[in-house]
Amino acid sequence: xxxxxxxxxxxxxxxxxxxxxxxxxxxxxxxxxxxxxxxxxxxxxxxxxxxxxxxxxxxxxxxxxxxxxxxxxxxxxxxxxxxxxxxxxxxxxxxxxxxxxxxxxxxxxxxxxxxxxxxxxxxx
Amino acid sequence: xxxxxxxxxxxxxxxxxxxxxxxxxxxxxxxxxxxxxxxxxxxxxxxxxxxxxxxxxxxxxxxxxxxxxxxxxxxxxxxxxxxxxxxxxxxxxxxxxxxxxxxxxxxx
Numbered sequence: 619x620x621x622x623x624x625x626x627x628x629x630x631x632x633x634x635x636x637x638x639x640x641x642x643x644x645x646x647x648x649x650x651x652x653x654x655x656x657x658x659x660x661x662x663x664x665x666x667x668x669x670x671x672x673x674x675x676x677x678x679x680x681x682x683x684x685x686x687x688x689x690x691x692x693x694x695x696x697x698x699x700x701x702x703x704x705x706x707x708x709x710x711x712x713x714x715x716x717x718x719x720x721x722x723x724x725x726x727x728x729x730x731x732x733x734x735x736x737x738x739x740x741x742x
Numbered sequence: 743x744x745x746x747x748x749x750x751x752x753x754x755x756x757x758x759x760x761x762x763x764x765x766x767x768x769x770x771x772x773x774x775x776x777x778x779x780x781x782x783x784x785x786x787x788x789x790x791x792x793x794x795x796x797x798x799x800x801x802x803x804x805x806x807x808x809x810x811x812x813x814x815x816x817x818x819x820x821x822x823x824x825x826x827x828x829x830x831x832x833x834x835x836x837x838x839x840x841x842x843x844x845x846x847x848x849x850x
Contacts, residue, residue, distance in 0.1 A: 665786070665829060667839035680838055682743075714785055722792035726833040728776050730797065732785035 620645040622733035636702040640715030653718040660711035746842035765830035774833040
């Protein structure tokens with residue numbers, strides 16, 4: 619059974635870079651057909667998909683945030699990471715990592731399972 | 743981006759009731775619609791994908807339907823563990839993935 623766990627600082631100062639890591643257990647991030655994703659949730663905007671890195675290393679980002687996001691993977695550690703640059707209070711949220719797969723069709727993405735989430739507050 | 747609008751935003755019901763939540767898409771998305779359940783302090787859990795396909799392990803009292811721009815999630819005979827917030831999600835990866843704003847289901 620695949621499990622995901624986010625880790626990273628809970629407090630980031632404005633204008634700095636937010637960095638989070640997701641450690642995957644019970645399965646390899648190189649397994650074909652999976653897309654290792656980041657999603658955040660804040661009270662004002664609900665759930666917001668940030669992007670993913672695929673099993674083959676390709677990335678896709680939410681266009682609204684693309685200029686500030688980097689998702690990368692370390693296959694030797696079986697983990698993937700998120701960096702959000704130039705953060706503001708609007709980036710305060712619970713950040714989730716999740717595994718996405720194409721259950722419905724080759725172009726669909728369904729998120730299951732998810733990590734428990736990591737609350738990140740942007741404040742000076 | 744495709745906007746997903748859920749209604750109602752808040753729903754009060756009793757154990758044993760049948761409830762329906764609606765998700766409307768700003769443009770047609772075929773059957774590229776999923777539903778998630780989220781309990782307080784927990785991550786969302788996938789219930790349904792492809793508008794009507796039940797994820798493994800999800801009780802059959804949950805069902806989904808719809809096509810194009812209007813979709814519904816129905817829960818038959820509500821159980822105490824069903825009181826949670828429900829979200830719909832646009833599944834098509836050729837478009838930005840988006841979620842509805844959520845429907846909070848509470849015990850009457």
